[in-house]
Amino acid sequence: MKQKKDILIIGGGPIGIACALECKKRNLDYIVLEKGALTNSLFNYPLNMSFFSTSEKLEIDNIPFISNNPKPNRTEALEYYRRVATSNTLKINLYEEVVSITKSSDTFLVHSNKHDYSANKVIIATGFYDIPKLLDVPGENLPKVSHYYKEAHPYTLQNVIIVGASNSAVDAALEIWQKGGNVTMIVRGEAIGERVKYWVRPNIINRIKEGSITAYFNSEIKEINENEVIITSPDGIQKLSNDFVLALTGYQPNFSFIKNANISFTEDDRHLPIYNEDTMETNIEGLYLAGVICGGKETHKWFIENSRVHAERIADHIYQTL
Numbered sequence: 001m002k003q004k005k006d007i008l009i010i011g012g013g014p015i016g017i018a019c020a021l022e023c024k025k026r027n028l029d030y031i032v033l034e035k036g037a038l039t040n041s042l043f044n045y046p047l048n049m050s051f052f053s054t055s056e057k058l059e060i061d062n063i064p065f066i067s068n069n070p071k072p073n074r075t076e077a078l079e080y081y082r083r084v085a086t087s088n089t090l091k092i093n094l095y096e097e098v099v100s101i102t103k104s105s106d107t108f109l110v111h112s113n114k115h116d117y118s119a120n121k122v123i124i125a126t127g128f129y130d131i132p133k134l135l136d137v138p139g140e141n142l143p144k145v146s147h148y149y150k151e152a153h154p155y156t157l158q159n160v161i162i163v164g165a166s167n168s169a170v171d172a173a174l175e176i177w178q179k180g181g182n183v184t185m186i187v188r189g190e191a192i193g194e195r196v197k198y199w200v201r202p203n204i205i206n207r208i209k210e211g212s213i214t215a216y217f218n219s220e221i222k223e224i225n226e227n228e229v230i231i232t233s234p235d236g237i238q239k240l241s242n243d244f245v246l247a248l249t250g251y252q253p254n255f256s257f258i259k260n261a262n263i264s265f266t267e268d269d270r271h272l273p274i275y276n277e278d279t280m281e282t283n284i285e286g287l288y289l290a291g292v293i294c295g296g297k298e299t300h301k302w303f304i305e306n307s308r309v310h311a312e313r314i315a316d317h318i319y320q321t322l
């Protein structure tokens with residue numbers, strides 16, 4: 001049987017939770033559908049990561065986030081968002097994936113892997129952490145290749161290739177090197193990324209300079225085999241002995257999911273979804289975008305710190321139009 005809701009929020013990340021809080025404050029009838037665990041993206045982050053934001057910048061609805069560290073870590077963030085969701089008794093269905101959204105006259109029909117819903121308004125806050133940008137080279141699907149990094153221990157005494165030079169790649173490279181892995185970075189550009197945290201960048205540059213970590217710049221992987229990786233570099237094609245590859249080259253939103261909901265995009269490489277910046281409403285009336293998904297392929301543009309305001313904008317607009 002179809003369940004009826006005024007507002008359906010897709011995604012139980014920090015911003016989906018922020019949207020739920022704003023709906024609750026206005027006594028709106030809402031539900032959050034989350035395909036994994038609560039804050040599933042954060043749950044899947046590296047175990048020892050630290051946020052670049054201070055804890056108060058990660059707060060939602062001004063609920064204090066107390067951290068013992070200058071920058072909070074994954075465990076503290078999970079604790080915070082978990083506590084916010086439970087102490088506010090937010091309505092969240094976990095392990096329920098939304099498969100499609102269609103609009104029929106003024107009503108949205110939302111189909112999940114568990115139920116069918118009808119809703120007057122839908123907020124999409126599905127982030128971008130589920131779909132890695134692929135290298136698109138032979139051997140990428142070998143079991144030794146991963147697009148996610150969790151912890152260093154499996155890589156101790158191993159030859160590990162890390163592809164990329166952004167924050168995720170640099171953090172993984174340093175941690176694995178510190179835990180006794182033999183790290184080689186393959187970097188398409190000519191230097192470590194400019195957006196790498198300013199307090200980490202000198203560390204990786206110096207580790208490369210002193211030879212503790214090897215880096216091939218202006219280089220790309222051509223092929224991954226069982227025991228080696230073939231790269232193109234300014235010195236020509238090279239074969240590197242290898243046990244594991246971590247391809248940390250970024251992630252992207254599920255474009256087919258939002259395109260199937262008929263949301264329009266810019267026609268350039270950035271693939272930016274079209275929405276009203278004051279209300280976050282897309283070209284489809286009653287359908288909103290919130291959080292990092294708003295950046296399309298520009299995944300560095302939005303983060304928790306600057307997108308948490310989306311929740312209030314959306315709830316205000318819905319309150320005025322319901």
Ligand SMILES: Cc1cc2nc3c(=O)[nH]c(=O)nc-3n(C[C@H](O)[C@H](O)[C@H](O)COP(=O)(O)OP(=O)(O)OC[C@H]3O[C@@H](n4cnc5c(N)ncnc54)[C@H](O)[C@@H]3O)c2cc1C
Pocket residue numbers: 010011012013014015016033034035036037038039040041042045046049050051052053096097098099125126127128129130168257290291292293302303304305306
């Ligand atoms: C290592 C790392 C460090 C970071 N540090 C910071 C920082 O210091 N400060 C900061 O502001 N930001 C930081 N970010 C970015 C920040 O964590 C993300 O921007 C944040 O998670 C975005 O929140 P969101 O709710 O928009 O998306 P997400 O947290 O990605 O949440 C989206 C949710 O939607 C769910 N979902 C997806 N598709 C469906 C579907 N079809 N049906 C149901 N559910 C679905 C996903 O499972 C997920 O739980 C960091 C990111 C990384 C990777």
